[in-house]
Every structure is written in C-alpha cells, then in structure tokens.
Amino acid sequence: MDKPLPQNTDCCADKPASCACTSSQPISIQPGMPDPGQDDVCCGPPPEPASSHFERPGYELCRFVEDFVDTAVGPVPKIKTVLDRTDHAGRMAARWGINRNNYRVAPGLYCVGTPDHHAPVLVTANYKLTFDVLRRQLESISAWILVLDTRGINVWCAAGKELFSSGEVVRRVKQTGLANIVEHRRLILPQLSATGVSAHQVKKDSGFKITWGPIRSEDVPSFLQNDFKADNSMRRVTFPITERLALVPMELSHLVKPSVLVLLGIFIASGIGSSIFSLAAAWPRGLMATAAYIAGILAGALLAPLLLPWIPVRLFALKGAITGFICGIGILLIFYTTLHFWESLALLLSTTAISSYLSMNFTGSTPFTSPSGVEKEMRKAIPLQAIAVLIAVVAWIGSGFVT
Amino acid sequence: MENFRYLPGVTTLQLDTQACVGCGMCEIVCPHGVFALENKHATICDRDGCMECGACAKNCPANAIQVNPGVGCASYIIKTWIKGKDAEVQCC
Numbered sequence: 401m402d403k404p405l406p407q408n409t410d411c412c413a414d415k416p417a418s419c420a421c422t423s424s425q426p427i428s429i430q431p432g433m434p435d436p437g438q439d440d441v442c443c444g445p446p447p448e449p450a451s452s453h454f455e456r457p458g459y460e461l462c463r464f465v466e467d468f469v470d471t472a473v474g475p476v477p478k479i480k481t482v483l484d485r486t487d488h489a490g491r492m493a494a495r496w497g498i499n500r501n502n503y504r505v506a507p508g509l510y511c512v513g514t515p516d517h518h519a520p521v522l523v524t525a526n527y528k529l530t531f532d533v534l535r536r537q538l539e540s541i542s543a544w545i546l547v548l549d550t551r552g553i554n555v556w557c558a559a560g561k562e563l564f565s566s567g568e569v570v571r572r573v574k575q576t577g578l579a580n581i582v583e584h585r586r587l588i589l590p591q592l593s594a595t596g597v598s599a600h601q602v603k604k605d606s607g608f609k610i611t612w613g614p615i616r617s618e619d620v621p622s623f624l625q626n627d628f629k630a631d632n633s634m635r636r637v638t639f640p641i642t643e644r645l646a647l648v649p650m651e652l653s654h655l656v657k658p659s660v661l662v663l664l665g666i667f668i669a670s671g672i673g674s675s676i677f678s679l680a681a682a683w684p685r686g687l688m689a690t691a692a693y694i695a696g697i698l699a700g701a702l703l704a705p706l707l708l709p710w711i712p713v714r715l716f717a718l719k720g721a722i723t724g725f726i727c728g729i730g731i732l733l734i735f736y737t738t739l740h741f742w743e744s745l746a747l748l749l750s751t752t753a754i755s756s757y758l759s760m761n762f763t764g765s766t767p768f769t770s771p772s773g774v775e776k777e778m779r780k781a782i783p784l785q786a787i788a789v790l791i792a793v794v795a796w797i798g799s800g801f802v803t
Numbered sequence: 804m805e806n807f808r809y810l811p812g813v814t815t816l817q818l819d820t821q822a823c824v825g826c827g828m829c830e831i832v833c834p835h836g837v838f839a840l841e842n843k844h845a846t847i848c849d850r851d852g853c854m855e856c857g858a859c860a861k862n863c864p865a866n867a868i869q870v871n872p873g874v875g876c877a878s879y880i881i882k883t884w885i886k887g888k889d890a891e892v893q894c895c
Contacts, residue, residue, distance in 0.1 A: 556856075557874075559858075560856070560857075560872075560873075560874055591831070591832060591834065591858075592834060592858075594832035594858035594861060594862055595856045595857050595858045595861065595872070596861070597861070597862075598861045598862055599828065599862050600862070600864045612831050612832060615834060632836070635831065635833075635834070635836075636834060636835065636836055637834040637835065639807055708807070709807055714808060714809060714810055715810070716877075760877045761876075761877045761878050763875050763876055763877050764874060764875065764876025764877060764878055764879060765876075766807070766875070767834065767854070768807045768808075768809055768835065768852075768854050768875075769809050769854060769875030769876075770809060770810075770813060770814055770853060770854045770855040770875050771855055771871070771872075771873035771874060771875045771876075771880065772813040772814060772815055772855060772871070773809045773810035773813045773814075773875060774875040774876065774877055774880060775880050776810060776813055777810065778877055778880060778881075
C-alpha cells in the first residue's frame with residue numbers, strides 16, 4: 401500500500417519518507433504510519449513517556465512527589481528531598497515578587513522516607529518556598545509532614561496574621577485523619593509559629609501535644625536526632641547578611657510602579673524655568689536628578705539593609721539617612737562641574753530623604769523590630785523626611801529659574 | 804542577636820509574676836531570649852530584646868503575660884494611620 405505523501409514539504413522536511421501529515425489535510429492513522437509510541441514520528445521530538453499511573457483526571461501531579469504511600473486514610477504523597485531546577489527558578493522569581501502571592505502547595509498530609517505509626521509529624525506552612533527549604537533538609541529522615549493552609553504565606557508572617565493558627569492546626573489534624581496514621585500524639589511545630597499557635601489550646605482541642613521545633617529547618621535533623629530537644633542557638637532568631645541580601649530584590653520590586661511617577665515628576669520639575677518649560681534643560685537636569693533618585697534607592701534599599709549591624713545607630717531612618725547622605729555626596733562629586741549650590745542642596749536632601757524612608761520601611765523585613773519602636777521612630781522621622789523632600793523640590797524648581 | 808538591637812524602653816510587654824505557674828513555655832517560644840526561668844518562675848531578663856511578636860502571651864497557660872502584639876513594619880503602620888486601626892490592612 402502506498403503511503404500518502406506530504407503535500408507540504410515544509411513539514412518534517414528532514415523525514416520525508418515517514419511523514420504523512422499535511423498542514424491542510426489532516427488524515428487519520430493508517431497502516432504503515434509510524435506508531436506514535438515509537439521514536440520515529442512525524443513531527444517534532446520523540447514523545448514524552450506515557451502518563452504515570454498516579455495521575456488522575458482533573459489533578460496535576462506535582463514534580464516534588466516521587467511516590468504514594470498507602471496508609472489507613474488512603475494514599476499519602478511521598479515527596480522528594482532534592483530540589484530541581486523549577487524549584488530554584490520558582491524561588492528566584494518569588495524573591496523578586498513574581499508569582500509570590502500564589503506560590504503555594506496544596507495543604508494536607510505528605511511524607512518523606514518510609515514513615516510508620518511512630519514517625520514524627522512535622523507541621524509547616526504551604527508557602528512553596530517554606531515547603532522546599534524544609535524538605536531539602538529531610539534526606540534520610542522518615543517523617544509525616546502536615547502542611548497547613550497558610551494561604552501561601554511563610555510560617556512567621558502567617559502566624560502573625562492568624563493564618564498559622566491553633567484553629568488551622570486542629571482543623572488540618574482532623575481533616576487528614578492524622579490520629580489514624582500515627583500512634584503517638586505529638587506535633588512538631590516551627591518555633592516561630594508560636595505567635596499564632598497556642599500549644600495548650602491545640603492540646604485541648606485535638607489531643608495532640610505540641611513540641612516546639614527549631615526556628616530554622618536546617619536544625620530539624622539534629623533536633624529529631626537529639627530526642628526533640630533544641631539548644632539555645634536553635635531557639636534564637638538570626639539575621640545574617642545572606643538573609644538580608646535575599647530580601648533586597650523584594651524591596652526593589654516594590655519601587656517599580658511608584659518610580660514611573662517619580663521619574664515623570666523629575667522630568668517635568670527639571671524642565672520648568674523662565675521659559676515655562678525647556679526640553680533642553682529637562683534632559684540634562686533630569687538625568688542628574690534621576691541619578692540622585694537611583695542613588696537614594698540603592699542607599700536605602702540595598703546598602704542600609706546590608707550594612708545594618710555596622711551602622712552605629714539604632715533608628716532605621718537614621719541608618720538610611722547616613723547611607724543616603726554619603727551616596728548623595730558621591731552624586732555631587734560626579735556632577736560638581738555643572739551643579740549650582742541650590743541644585744546640589746536639592747540632590748543631597750532628596751537622596752538622603754529617599755534612603756531614610758526606604759531604610760525605615762525595611763523594619764518590616766527584619767526579625768527584631770517591635771511595632772512600638774517602629775511607630776515611635778516614624779513619628780519623628782516622617783515629618784523630617786517630608787520637609788527634606790519639600791525643600792529639595794522647591795530648591796530644584798527654583799534653580800531652574802536662576803540658571 | 805547582640806548585633807541587632809532596636810529602641811530601648813518601648814515594649815508593651817508585662818509579666819505578672821504572681822500568676823506565673825513556672826511552665827517555662829515563654830522561655831521556649833521567645834525568639835530573642837527575653838525570658839529566663841529562675842526558682843521555677845519566669846522573669847524578664849532582656850526586656851529591650853522584645854519585638855512584641857506575642858508568642859509568649861499566646862502560649863502562657865496562666866495568662867500571666869500581656870503584650871500588644873503586632874508587626875514592626877513601617878508601611879503597615881502608615882496604612883493603619885491612613886485607614887484607621889481597625890481597618891483591614893494587609894501588611895506585606
């Protein structure tokens with residue numbers, strides 16, 4: 401029997417003999433056509449492997465699931481303890497604020513290793529980043545993992561928002577039928593969830609006793625080995641430079657939208673002068689002001705967080721003012737041949753004020769600032785920042801008339 | 804966290820030593836080591852280390868600890884100033 405020949409030779413030009421498809425004339429499979437299960441197919445690369453027997457209509461099998469374990473309450477997904485490229489890519493994106501508010505895993509019961517009815521139960525949040533940092537620590541550990549619905553928010557923030565809460569722990573314990581899977585009645589919770597979870601309340605409502613685990617997931621293996629005991633270093637929050645650096649992209653990503661308005665304002669303010677608006681003035685002056693603005697952002701959202709413990713003052717607004725002032729001086733040195741006194745003053749004040757404001761906002765990302773303290777410093781700092789910006793704007797526009 | 808100290812004398816933390824039952828839960832949950840157990844009673848050994856997270860008060864079975872918990876976050880506080888304390892404000 402003759403094979404139908406392709407009418408459009410662009411299709412599968414490299415395999416004309418086996419090619420049977422045309423773009424205009426779809427035909428059904430006939431004898432002599434390649435079996436799609438074999439590698440030798442018409443168009444495109446070889447097909448992907450057949451569906452896994454774990455797949456169910458309407459569900460998507462998560463990449464981090466390697467198997468399912470049969471239990472008294474049905475199959476429980478067994479998860480991988482090694483992260484793959486998509487996990488790392490997802491983390492990087494979330495750090496920049498991309499898909500961050502929807503980066504989550506389904507709440508419920510998971511497991512690692514080969515847990516039995518004596519295995520410990522680790523409770524965590526359903527922010528995918530949290531879930532990933534936990535599971536990568538659990539190589540060669542057998543445990544149940546109870547993931548709460550914290551709306552994709554990390555442990556500490558979710559606890560502060562009453563999402564990682566006593567009620568959610570109790571609800572999830574009952575919904576998963578955990579009492580039928582393990583004989584013991586102990587839940588291990590991350591210590592930072594204590595802001596939202598009351599151990600005596602959970603005990604009363606579910607019969608499960610809470611043992612406070614370490615703050616950092618990297619300490620979980622030694623905590624489990626050490627008979628559920630955490631030493632002092634596991635119980636104290638830290639804020640090393642790597643953690644501070646990881647938060648910087650998020651700080652910067654918040655600034656993209658407001659910056660569009662600010663840059664437009666800079667351009668207009670730079671062009672105003674005795675000839676009402678001068679494009680010839682707006683461009684060079686606007687560039688200098690933009691440089692000062694960027695310097696203020698870098699001083700407040702990058703330098704101040706990185707140098708946090710080494711800037712010898714406690715007020716965040718003052719830490720940022722110091723880094724901002726230094727960067728402002730740098731800007732003046734770059735443009736000193738073209739700048740007048742009032743222009744210099746405007747750039748220096750705005751860089752300092754912007755940096756001070758952004759540094760003050762970094763309080764929300766640190767693990768040691770109290771709301772009472774932040775409010776106290778804001779009442780002093782915000783009026784000063786506002787006055788500085790006001791003087792800067794007046795000086796900048798005013799100098800457009802002088803020059 | 805010795806390198807990371809915030810403003811002194813601002814925390815709203817209160818401990819009622821009379822009501823304390825000495826369970827030690829506050830000492831365990833505090834991420835800044837603010838509490839210590841002495842003679843089977845909790846004491847505040849580093850008041851200015853407190854960041855008002857509220858974990859101690861939430862886990863005190865005797866209700867001996869009072870604190871106004873919240874997030875020490877400037878943008879959150881600005882929003883509460885604008886919209887009022889009771890308004891639904893998303894912090895981060």
